[in-house]
Amino acid sequence: MALLRRDALVTRQLLRLLLLHTAWEVGSGQLRYSVPEESKHGTFVGRLAQDLGLEVAELVSRMFRMVSSGRRDYFEVNLQSGVLFVNSRLDREELCGQSPLCAIDLEVIVDKPLRIFHVEVEIQDINDxxxxxxxxxxxxxxxxxxxxxxxxxxxxxxxxxxxxxxxxxxxxxxxxxxxxxxxxxxxxxxxxxxxxxxxxxxxxxxxxxxxxxxxxxxxxxxxxxxxxxxxxxxANDNAPVFNQSVYEVRLLENATNGTLIIKLNATDLDEGINKDISYSFSNSFNPNLRNMFSLDPNTGEVRFKGELDFENISLYELQIEATDKSAFPLTGHCTLVVEVLDVNDNAPELAVTSLSLPVPEDAPPGTVVALISVSDRDSGDNGKVTCSIPPNLPFRLVSTFKNYHSLVLAEAVDRERVSEYKIVVTARDQGAPSLSASSSILVAISDVNDNAPAFPQPVYTVFVKENNPPGAHLLTVSAWDPDLRENAFVSYSVVERSVGEQPLSSYISVHSESGQIYALQPLDYEELQVLQFQVNARDAGLPSLCGNVSVQLFVLDANDNAPAVSPAGSVGGSPGPELVPLSAGAGHVVGKIRAVDADSGYNAWLRYEVQDPGAAGPFRVGVYSGEISTTRALEEADGPSQSLVILVKDHGEPSLSATATVSLSLVESAQAVRWDSRPRGGSEGPLVDMNVSLMIAICSVSGLFVLVIVVYVGLRCHPGPEVMCGPGKATVVCASEVGSWSYSQRQSRNLCVGEGTAKNDLMVFSPNFPNSTENGEKEKQQAMASSVYGTVACVMSVSLPLNVFPRFY
Missing domain, CATH: 2.60.40.60 (Cadherins)
Incomplete structure (x- = not known):
């Protein structure tokens, strides 16, 4: 019973020591196994997955792989159990020669996330x-x-x-x-x-x-x-003797052929022929070394005559004999040890053992891109290698284990700026002079949706004539997305809003792929002059990004409305025929045609003319004012009444027109004109009052001819009343930048004259451009050029002379 307790105690202590050893190995960052040489295929080495803390079920999904340091695959891992086993024959003498420590370094790599483990398997010697x-x-x-x-x-x-x-x-x-x-x-x-x-x-x-x-x-x-x-x-009792039993010489591995290594000297105490010495290599001397070293039998000079390579053999031991020339020669022995010194004659070697490409442009700094191994066959400083990459790259090298380096992302990358990087990794040793080697790694950057579609301009402006056909192409908008594939596929749509009482989608539509904008219905300038809306461009990435652009659609007027005379059948607001006194002289205004046009600009600029000039008689109509006036003094021969057909035309292309019939009745008495007519323009009231006063005066002195003459002369000499034209509104037609015209209201005054014919009507045109920032400078120039286009004048009826004996009817 005591023996069993002691065995259990010993077992617990062994387990404790084993656990401490395992914890020390894991804490040092490296697993170490050992296996005897000449082990058969399938020999168990260790539970690799368990010792690394990996789940066996995740080995395949995490792309478990094992990389050997430049040697063939002596070991393999069972992905089902995570066990490391011997894959091929292990011969320690073949692998490591006489090296006291023989180990194979393994790199275990898993993804998601990327991790690297270092495993060392020691090959134990057996007595074979x-x-x-x-x-x-x-x-x-x-x-x-x-x-x-x-x-x-x-x-x-x-x-x-x-x-x-x-x-x-x-x-x-x-x-x-x-x-x-x-x-x-x-x-x-x-x-x-x-x-x-x-x-x-x-x-x-x-x-x-x-x-x-x-x-x-x-x-x-x-x-x-x-x-x-x-x-x-x-007989010969004394053998030659060297002055030292072992000679040590150092020789650079790049020594030239024929280089003297050493001159040996042996002495013999005998005399005569027994003292003469001949030098030679021992019979046990390796025949291969005879091709590398030469020995002069008479002088004892040892020279180099082959090629030295420190990386193959770094130490040579030559057994040399000195033999006297006696009939029974004696021999002295010495050992020549030639130590080969390393020179920097091997450039570093680079190997990329793992790549994680392409790199997403949103990858965080520290992402491992590649695993690089470096080696140099030289020794000492000649075998110490440093790795570097060019500066100003978003990558850096991190030393991981022994001669392994990781290429990691140092900062954020942008595929739209640089889509791929050619990284030249340079390995340089510390020899003198140093040697280097380089290897190129092409790192591609994969796209993510980090750019929204962008339009080349913030606002599109388009001018469209009204009455366009349904489905007419208005303009094409185009947005650009610097991303790739579906992240750069742009679709277009209209940002819905209300236009009056109708939705925007009832007026226009946009093609989702081409960005072409079409009109869904004819546009009417009289209802809608400007249509502003936004077009949305959205890519197909996840999540999708979008951008907007504003579109200003200006509807241009077309001459689609004929002039309308208002009110119909009347002139100057007077019902029935116009009464014209026979006493009216030339230039007397008898009425005015009033007409409007629903269009704008030139299309609304009206022109008045008599349809049949031959039937106009003593009357004319103002070309732009529409005022009907006399061209001469009226006569009884002109008849009691006349009818004028007035043609009202706009300036559109083609021109549209309307007609109005004006009936004029000639009356004998000016009083009748006052009773039947309304004053026009505020200038006829003083004249009528003056005629009534004259008639009363004539009636009171009708018997006195002289008094009448005096009164007549007084009336003729009395200056006519000064007529002032009050301010009124004149409609001025303005030109736009595209050749159309629109109304604008201006203040004007009528310039009246007492006698003579009325002046020709002139109109003032001033530009009325749409408010657009694109045309700001052009509008200013055109406005200045057209600001002085004419002078406003008005036509005033002229007072006619009164007959001394007016006739009454």
Whole structure:
């Protein structure tokens, strides 16, 4: 029972440690897994979705994907379970060589929203490589004069594994003379030597055959062997000796062919031929290295003759022998270590691993557009890479993880201003001189409905003649929307309102697609002169946007109304025939025709004339005033009555007319005129009163001829009464800018003369333009040009001389 409790306690502690480790991994921003090399396809690595906090059911909808850093797909994720498993064979030695840490970096990307997770899978080494010696058999020549304790370097075995799996121990087959020893030259290299324990005697044993076994530290252990053939030499007791056992040289990887690396120097204490030394590479020297290095056998100069590449091999170890020229030569050994120094000979590499295009123009700043990975095969500063994009762009680069950068939106974009951006991403290392590489990303901006339709002008003005046919095209309005597709599709409509008692839609309509405006019914200037309305333009976006424009429709007058004489059948407001005294002289006004025209402008400007000039007799009519006056003194021969047919015409095209018949009765007595006629214009009253006074005076002195003569002379000498014309209203016809005419009221005074014929009638025209801002300056000029167009004058009946003996009827 106590044992079970202890096991449970240990289990809880292990779980607590595991949870702490997992929390530390998640807090650091990176997941880490490990898997042994040579794992089979389908080997479980970890519950990736669960460890990342993702719902397995959302992996497909969120476009779950995994990107490996430049290598083939060694791992795969089951989208149904979220489990990470081995996809292809893993060979740690192939992937990482002798690197102590072998890991594959994975980038996990999900959308909606876009998130990036970094996963590292460590490839664990297994003991799958046995130690290997350079050769299967090694020949050694050792003089019998060598003393115990002498050391002879051996080429050790190599193991492709790492860690304890590559930790080698050596064992020599059982003998009395030799043993092996592993010496540490420094922290990185170890030298294997053959140690002489007892003096050699060639005469007793001339050759020794030993088996050297190398065993690694893996489980199970793996071994490798080499056969050592040791020949004992006689005589030459001193071998050449180098001044140091290990030479270390640094060489730039861009060294030219023939560069001197080092000049070796070995000495031999013997004399004669046993002192002469020849330099050579060890028999165990890699044949491939012979094509890269040369050794002068006489001088000991080592030169470079191939091509160096730091990125492939950064360290070379050359085993060099110095052999004397004795019949039984002795050999001295040294190791030449050539360290290759990196130069900046590799440009950075760029790769775009993920794109989120196109970018909506309403995307908020911080939106991730692309994921960019950079790498450089060089090392140190030569391999440190910085990324940049051109300035003055609404984008920026954000470093995310190791050599990954995110291209994000820095500020709002506007498709109508710039529809796409060509972004050149430049990666530059910190070498001297630095190298760079660039890649272009074309970022398209998608449209959103953020522009309302706009008209090119705030107000449209159109002039239309009245009596237009139904369905007549009036004008076309057009609005422009800089958006795309349905966001730029504009439809038109009229903003409904009332025009009098009718709706606007009963007068005009607009085509929803073309913007053409049509008249639905004939327009009548006498009813409607100006029609103002608004046209609405709306796009098809969601939500839709709209804009309005004002339309001013001016109806132009047409000559569609004939003149009308008012009141019908009368002249000057007098019923029945006009009474004209026979005593009336030339220019005497006997009546006036009054006519109106419902049109305006020239179409309402009336002209009066006698229809049959030959039948007018002693009468005429004022061309523009309509006043009927005498052209000469009346005579009895003119008859008791006359009838005049007056033709009233307007100035329209074509001209319309009306006729009025005026009956004139000639009377003998001026008193009768007073009884039967009304005063006209306020100028005949004094004349009638004066005639009555004269008649009373004549009756009182009829018997006295002289008195009559005196009275007659007095009357002839008495000046005629001065007649003043009171102010009256005159209708002035005004010209508009389009050639039509309209009424305007002006004050005028009649200029009267005592004798003679009446003056010709003149009319004053002044422009009466519609109030339009577009024509303001033009209107001013035309108004000034037409302000003085004529002079107003009036026609006044002239007092006729009275006969001395008037006749009464």
């Amino acid at each position: 490589n046995a130690p290997v010696f350079p050769v299967n058999e090694k020949n050694l020549f050792i003089s019998e004069s060598r003393r115990p304790g002498s050391r002879f370097p051996l080429e050790g075995a190599s193991d492709a594994d790492i860690g304890t799996n590559s930790l080698l121990t050596y064992k020599l087959s059982l003998n009395d003379y030799f043993d092996v020893d592993l010496q540490k030259n420094n922290e990185q290299r170890k030298s294997l030597v053959l140690l002489l324990k007892e003096p050699l005697d060639r005469e007793e044993t001339s050759e020794h055959s030993l088996l050297l076994t190398a065993t690694d530290g893996g489980k199970p252990e793996l071994t490798g062997t080499v056969q050592l053939m040791i020949k004992v030499l006689d």
